[in-house]
Amino acid sequence: xxxxxxxxxxxxxxxxxxxxxxxxxxxxxxxxxxxxxxxxxxxxxxxxxxxxxxxxxxxxxxxxxxxxxxxxxxxxxxxxxxxxxxxxxxxxxxxxxxxxxxxxxxxxxxxxxxxxxxxxxxxxxxxxxxxxxxxxxxxxxxxxxxxxxxxxxxxxxxxxxxxxxxxxxxxxxxxxxxxxxxxxxxxxxxxxxxxxxxxxxxxxxxxxxxxxx
Numbered sequence: 001x002x003x004x005x006x007x008x009x010x011x012x013x014x015x016x017x018x019x020x021x022x023x024x025x026x027x028x029x030x031x032x033x034x035x036x037x038x039x040x041x042x043x044x045x046x047x048x049x050x051x052x053x054x055x056x057x058x059x060x061x062x063x064x065x066x067x068x069x070x071x072x073x074x075x076x077x078x079x080x081x082x083x084x085x086x087x088x089x090x091x092x093x094x095x096x097x098x099x100x101x102x103x104x105x106x107x108x109x110x111x112x113x114x115x116x117x118x119x120x121x122x123x124x125x126x127x128x129x130x131x132x133x134x135x136x137x138x139x140x141x142x143x144x145x146x147x148x149x150x151x152x153x154x155x156x157x158x159x160x161x162x163x164x165x166x167x168x169x170x171x172x173x174x175x176x177x178x179x180x181x182x183x184x185x186x187x188x189x190x191x192x193x194x195x196x197x198x199x200x201x202x203x204x205x206x207x208x209x210x211x212x213x
Contacts, residue, residue, distance in 0.1 A: 014054040015081045022074035029072040041152025103149045104159035111166040127184035
């Protein structure tokens with residue numbers, strides 16, 4: 001239902017089309033363009049043509065890409081379009097929705113892994129500050145990732161809402177874990193280090209050789 005509402009509002013959008021042309025070799029500039037265009041949320045069309053909603057930030061971004069293409073010995077053309085035929089616009093919007101949905105699904109999977117990790121460490125009472133800090137860094141990565149996807153998502157929808165709920169659940173879970181770590185704060189370092197996997201086998205063999213010298 002939400003997707004249908006988005007598709008019914010197609011005419012509200014104006015479009016920016018970017019067509020870069022780069023030398024066949026080396027391939028790295030073309031990969032760089034692809035990576036930046038995808039990261040900004042652009043949609044790749046046929047024959048190297050990129051499409052994105054016309055906004056001030058999009059225009060600034062394309063100007064940067066034009067400069068990069070020229071620096072790499074290439075050329076580019078930029079076009080604006082007020083609308084396409086209905087069938088084309090429906091296809092375009094559907095593809096935008098699918099791209100963001102794929103990213104949100106992957107994000108939710110990582111959130112589920114994060115919650116499972118906290119549950120595992122809670123189950124074995126691994127309430128060390130080091131463990132908390134490690135998970136805090138993982139949550140920061142999720143926050144950064146969600147912000148990036150949200151910034152290039154101009155449609156929203158069910159997957160975006162679900163991802164926001166998953167992220168909030170991760171925040172709450174880490175807060176609960178922090179409370180557990182605080183409650184178990186003590187000076188018994190041996191207890192907190194009981195899950196130490198020790199040295200790798202090749203490290204042990206190296207130490208043995210050193211001792212034999």
